[in-house]
Each structure stands twice: as structure tokens, then as C-alpha cells.
Amino acid sequence: MTYEQTLAYLYAKLPMYQRIGASAFKKDLTNIVKLCDALGNPQDNFKSIHVAGTNGKGSTSHILSAIYQAQGYEVGLYTSPHLLDFRERIKLNGELCPKEFVISFTKSIEDLIEEIQPSFFEITVAMAFSYFAEKQVDIAIIETGLGGRLDSTNIINPLACIITSISFDHKDMLGDSLELIAAEKAGIIKTGIPVVTGNITETSLNVIHTIANSKSAPHYTYKDKSFDTDLIGQHQQWNIGCALSCIDLLQTLLPTDEATVRRALTQVSKISNFEGRWQILNEIPLVICDVAHNEQGISLISEELQKLNMNLHLTLGFVKDKDLSTIIPLLPVSQQVNIVKPSVVRGMEAEDAVEEFSKAGITSFAFNSLQEALNDSYESIIRMNQENNTVLFIGGSNFVIADLLHLKAEGNLPWIS
Template identity: 45%
Template sequence: MTYKETLNWMFQQLPMYQQKGSSALKNKLDNIIHFSEVLGNPHQKFKSIHVAGTNGKGSCSHMLASILQEAGYKVGLYTSPHLKDFRERIKINGKAIGKGNVKDFIKAHKSFLEKNELSFFEMTVGMGFHYFKEEKVDVAVIEVGLGGRLDSTNIIVPEVSLITNIGLDHIQLLGGTLEKIALEKAGIIKRGIPVVISERQPETEGIFKLIAAQKNSEIVFADELPIKNYKTDLLGNYQHKNIQGVVATIKKLKSLTVHDHHVKAGLKKCIDNTGLLGRWQILGKKPKIVCDTAHNKEGLSLVLEQIKKIKSPQVHFVLGFVNDKVLDDVLSLFPKNAKYYFVKPNVPRGLPAKELKDKAAKFELIGEISKSVKEGLEKALGNAKDDDLIYVGGSTFVVAEVV
């Protein structure tokens, strides 16, 4: 198979959560454990850092990888989902896995994958871990895909774990309260391994303390540590919270040598070092066009706070969501005096633009339907003046169509 044919097989033959939803999930670790044994347990051949959470785990993972690169290490980075190219999920020192590596891995293991009916995410985790072993990385930063306890990445025993902000997302799978979701995220806490909590939340603090105590694991809340006011090239005021968790994690990383100047350089060169996309990314200046992958109440609250501070004469929202979001909580956050362009991200889970428009009208958010994200952005550009702000978001998949 060609690289394109290989990707088509991966995407179509086996369901993928980002595309299909809950039907893609396998709520057990049996498959990935079996696959890892077939691969020679590659995850045991390199050091790792595990990152879970609802908001900020992608940014934190990239920051950690950038800092470790600046410290001179060969760093693997496993993240999800991808925005433009599948290979974004598996990188070493900012360079994506080669097309040939993807193709050869699937070719070598295709019969096993078919026979055992591995999910898209399970095979991708196996691919990433195998690639990191083959390339002899010093350390890999591993981002949880969904939840934590039963996530396929949760076979690793990291040097330290990081749990970022907890929000109400994927509630049909993880639970309808912050406490239940925190319990799933806390599943990455390993016996005797330190865990850093980047943001103290009253609903979740007790859960993390309880699980850490049961596992005899040191627990650190980032706000307890004296952390400098570091700067990063990742825009967005919300990154300050992420930086606290990242720096606290680095401080607990005893097996690797990282100095303060590595932290400073890594945070300032995160985009250059890792190629991160879609976090308060500026796409244009007159008018200012910003996209961001925030897609739940907690994430969007922070984004909308920042939009208020910009004080543009008119804000235009090119907005789309997937169909499993609790939209009442989200839409109530948006300003009534903005102009809206409702779109459907081009994935099966995408919420129809007409349905989004009708739901938004209940919150006095008035706008028009566009046939695509691209058309929505074109309409916004046609109506916006130079001093206006255009925001594109609501879903990772909306952002993927404009970056």
C-alpha cells in the first residue's frame, strides 16, 4: 500500500474516536498490552512523562518536549488528535515520523491488527512507542488520548505524571461530574511515581490526594511552588496556568538534568522546536484572525476572557462543534453583540450548522449558516473591517480546516 492507502485503511477499516465517537472506544487495556508484547514492549525501553487532563495537556506536552530538547535530549512526543497530517501525532525533536515508517509499520503488523481488531488509537500508540524505541529516544512525552485510566497510553511507567485542568468534556464516556472525570484522569497516577496537578480545583483536589495516597505517590500542586514568570511563544493568556504545571513537572524530573536556562529557552521556542499549531494562532492581522482549539466550557471561558480584553469594534465568530457537546453550557458564554457564522466541521461527528444556529438563537446569538468552515471564514472576512477580530473555533476539527 502507498502511504495514502495506508492512512485510508487505518481511518476507514477501524473506527477512530475523533471521527466516529464512542463506538471507537475499547474500554480495556488488553489489546494494547498484547500488541506491546508482540512489539517487544517498546515503552519499557525509554524514559517517559505522562500528561493527562481536559484542557492544556497538548500545550503542556509540547512545552515539556521543547524544554527537554533545549536540555540536549532526544525527545519523542506523542499527541492527539492531529490537525493537518496524521504524522503530527508522533514526533522526535519536532520532526514528524516518516511516511515510510508509517507504511512499513502497518504492513508488518496488518494481519495482527485485523485479527485482533485493534482500534485506531491502539495501533497508533503501538506505532509511536515502537518508533521511539527504534530511534533510541532518551525520553518521550506521552499525551493521554481520552480519560487516563483505560487510555491505551496508560501502560507506561513514567518518571513523573502531570494532570492539567479538569473540565466537563466527553461526559457520556468519563462521567457527568468533575469528580468522576478526575477519577478517570487520576488513573495515570502510578505507584511511587510523583504526580503534578497544574491547577487546584476544589471539586477534584480530594480525588487526586486520595489516589496519590493509595499509590504512595508524592503529589504536588503547582501553585504550591515558587515559579518564575516565564514567557512563552505560545500566545493566549491561559498559557500561564500551563507553564506552572510544566515547570513543576520539570522540577520533579530527577532522572534527567534540566537547568533554568533550558526551561526559559524551551518555553520561548516551543513552536519552533515542536511545530505546535492551533493554540491562539494568529492567521491574519487586518482584520486580526485568531484560531484556537478550545472546545469546552473551561477552555472557551479563558479564550473569551482574552477576546474581551482585545476590545475590537466588532467580533466575528466562525463557530462549529461536534455533536456530543453540551452546548447550553458553552453557548451561554458567548457575547450577544457579536456576528456569527455557523459551520459544520467536515467529520462525521460534526454538528450540522442549521442545528447549531437554532441552538444559538436561544441564547440570542444571531448569525448565518455557511456550507463549510472555509466559506464561513470568507464571509467573515467580507464583512469585517481592519480593526475587527475574527475568531475561528469551537472544535479542533474547525481549526484543522483553516491552519
């Protein structure tokens, strides 16, 4: 099979949460245990750090990767979902894993796929573990997909665990209270293994602390300081604080020096090949995108948009299971709101989202495509001579950002530099 044929096979054969939602989520670890047993348990052949959290786990994972890369370590990084390229999920020193590895790995387990019927996520986790073991990484940063306790990544025995934040998301699978969600995230805590927590409310923190104590796992909190970094927003300061607390804990095993750490923090996006978080795509007019998609994430991004003190155009898209009644009140006042359907089966119809905005007393406009929506905003900004004092923000889901980056890569938005 070619690389394209291999991806087509994986997408068609395996249930994928990003496409079909909760029905793809396997609520136990049976499949991943069988897969990794058949592969010789590659997850036991490298050191790792396990990162969970409602928001911030992807950023924290990339921060850790950037710092350890800058220090000269061989660093594996597993995150999800991907935006432009499937191989974004599996990186070595910031570089995407080779297409040849994706092909050969998939071909080697075709019979196993038929036998076990795993999910897409389970296969990507096993693929990452195999790649990191083969490359003999010094450290692998492993981000959970959803939750923690029953997440397929939760068969590693890490050097440390991090729980970045606790807020509402995926309530149908993780629970409808912060305490229940905290307990699911804290499911990654292992006996005697230190855990670092981020900026988390006292109620949720108590749940995590209780579980840590029950497993004799030392509990540490993030460094609450300000750091020079290329990552924008107070929430990224919290994420850096989590990463640095973890790095301090592991100094004996993975030494770092302060100068290298400081340098890495100013180049996280470049070093770790990180996209989709307050990513500036154009300067005039200012165009920014971010994958924030739940209450806490949208609230944090809204704060950053308000700090700009500029006119605001929003282009947004959501998934069907998103309760917009809790999201819309968090959005900043905008001159124009354009709505699209993300190009996935789970995407919410633009007209349905427009109806929800109307219920909140906000006028918005439905478009058939993201390209049309963005061109409409751009033309409006230019027509009103507001290109120097307007920001066009794109967000609402990972899938809208994926659609956006594809459009940009294909040259379909020539006004974005």
C-alpha cells in the same frame, strides 16, 4: 502500499473516535496490551512522562518537549488528534515521524490488526511506542487521548505524571461529575511515581490527592508564577507551571539549566512544531484560531478575546454530542456569528447549531462550507472598514481548525497571509 494507501487503510479499517465518537472508545486495555506484547513491549524501552487533563495536556506536552529539545535531549512526543498531517501525533525533536515508518509499521502488523481488531487510537499508540523505542529517545512525552485510567497510553511506567486540569468534557464516558472525571484522570497515577497537578479546584484535587496517597505517589502542584513565553493566555502560564514542576522533579535524571529553559519557553511553538492554540494566522484583519471546545476551554479563550477590546466576528463549528446550552453563554458578544459543520461524520449540522444560538437569543448564520463562512466575515469586515479594529476568531472544535489549516495550506484563503 504507498503512504496515502496506508492511511486510507487505517482510516477505513479501524474505528476512530474523532470520526464516529464513543463507539470507537475501547473501555479496557486488552487490545493495547496484546499489541505491545506482540511488538516486544516497546514502551518498556524508553523513559517517559505521562500527561493527562481535560484541557492543557497538549500544551503542557509541547512545553516539556520544547524544553528538553532545547537542552539537547532526543525527545519523543505523542499527542492527539492531528490537524493537518497524521504524523503530527508522533514527533521526534519536533519533526514528524517519517512516512516510511508509518508504512512499514502498518504492513508489519496487518495480520495482528485482523486478529485483534484494535481501534485507530490503539494502533497510533503502539506505533508511537515502537518509533520511540527504535529511535532510543532520552525521554518521551506521552499525552493521554481520553480520560486516563482506561486510556491506551496507560501501560507505560513513567518517571512522572501530570494532570493539568479537570473540567466537564466527554461526560458520557468519563462521568457526569468533576469528582468522577478526576478519578478517571488520576487513573494514570502509578505506585511511587510522582504526580504534578495544575490549576484544579479543591474538590477535584482532593480526589486526585486521595488516589495518589493510596498509591504512595508523591503529589506536587504547579508553579504559580508568570513566565515569558510565546504562548498566549493565563491558562498557558498554568501549563508552564505544570511542566516546570515536573522538570524540577526530574533534575537528577534529566538535568536542565535555567537559561535554556527560559529560552525554550519563548519559542515553544517553533521548537515543538505546535499549532492550533491561540494561533495568529493574519495581522490585518487579526485572525486567530484555537481548538478549545469544552466549557473551561471556551471560557478561557473568551477571556482572552475580551482582553483584545476589538470588534469580534466568530466562525464556529461543533460536534453532535456538544451541549451548546452550556457553551453559548460563555462566548463573548460578537458582531457576527457564522456557523459551519466540521467535515467529519460527528459534525453538528450548521442549521442545528444556529437553532441553539437562536434559543439563546443570538442571531447566527449557517454556511455550507468553512471557506464561504470565512470569506463572508472577511468581506463584511472590509465593507465596514473595520480591518484595523476587528478580530476574526475560528474555533469550536479540533475539526474546524483542521479544516481551516487545510484551506490555508491549499491557498484557498488568499487574504490570510
